Amino acid sequence: MKECYLGVDIGSISTKAVVINRKYEILSSCYIETKGNPIQAVEEALSSLTIPSGYELCGIGTTGSARKLIGLLLDASIIKNEITAHAIGTLTFHPEVKTILEIGGQDSKVILLQNHMIRDYAMNTLCAAGTGSFLSSQAKRLGLDVTSFGEIALTSTHPTTIAARCTVFAESDLVHKTQLGYPKEDIVAGLCKAVVLNYLNNVCKGKKLEEPIIFQGGVSKNKGVVHFFQEVLGKEILVDPNGHLMGALGMAILASRLPKEKTYSLDFQKLSFRTVGKECQGCSNRCELVHIYKEEKLLDVWGSKCGKF
Secondary structure, three states: OEEEEEEEEEOOOEEEEEEEEOOOOEEEEEEEEOOOOHHHHHHHHHHHOOOOOOEEEEEEEEEEOOHHHHHHHHOOOEEOOHHHHHHHHHHHHOOOOOEEEEEOOOOEEEEEEEOOEEEEEEEOOOOOOOOHHHHHHHHHHHOOOHHHHHHHHOOOOOOOOOOOOOHHHHHHHHHHHHHOOOOHHHHHHHHHHHHHHHHHHHHOOOOOOOOOEEEEOHHHHOHHHHHHHHHHHOOOEEOOOOHHHHHHHHHHHHHHOOOOOOOEOOHHHHOOEEEEEEEOOOOOOOOEEEEEEEOOEEEEEEOOOOOOO
16 A cells, blocks of 8 residues: 555644645645634545545544644644744745745745755734735625636736735724725735735845745735735746645645554544633632543543643
């Protein structure tokens, strides 16, 4: 039997999963919305994946905001943060890259590489104006499909200036420009450029972005944002066709580098998982505990400050 490996990236907005072989070729992949329920999202994602005949699943890696929870439930071989996952995935397919620009649904990050290692990184803090969820909410306000934003933005000849300091200011400015009668394509282009400026001014503040530069995450599919990154930076921006899956790919690759200990199944959806929140009354801390059950068996308890659990 040939070996294959599963990588899962569970974000707050989207969940990505890939199955790769030993040559790091994608055998199956999935990209869906998390919708506030990471367990259900992973169930749906894994049910849509297929393992080709002649392959056996020999490792699982998880990353993303719910990586520990899903890693526990899947009995993952390895669990790593998004910075590591994206760096490993990118360097595997683009070893020459020195800067990774990544914009997802709820967060964004920049990763600086040197000698095939992470030299520095930064993530967005409070503002969501430089993320995919911001573009999605503005698309709804304009009555457009966010997947068409990129194409519409490229038709603009005079992008409207949209305040990019934060989501609240940007939305207020958007309404104002709409009421003034600005063409929709100019407003869309202005929004795409605002995302770029917000990202560069906040996430990349004080960072030297060296070439080659690659842009990934769900927003990398937006041609308008890619265009304005190139325009503002004055540099070529690489976009991998699988850039939106890079975190999951990185984890699958890391799982493939571990010694084979057992085989896994994708029948995750057939199991019963649930989490129960309780407040511990053992001391004055009143810790908010999360009890995690698999098939009604208690797997773990999180949230204890005193180490009792």
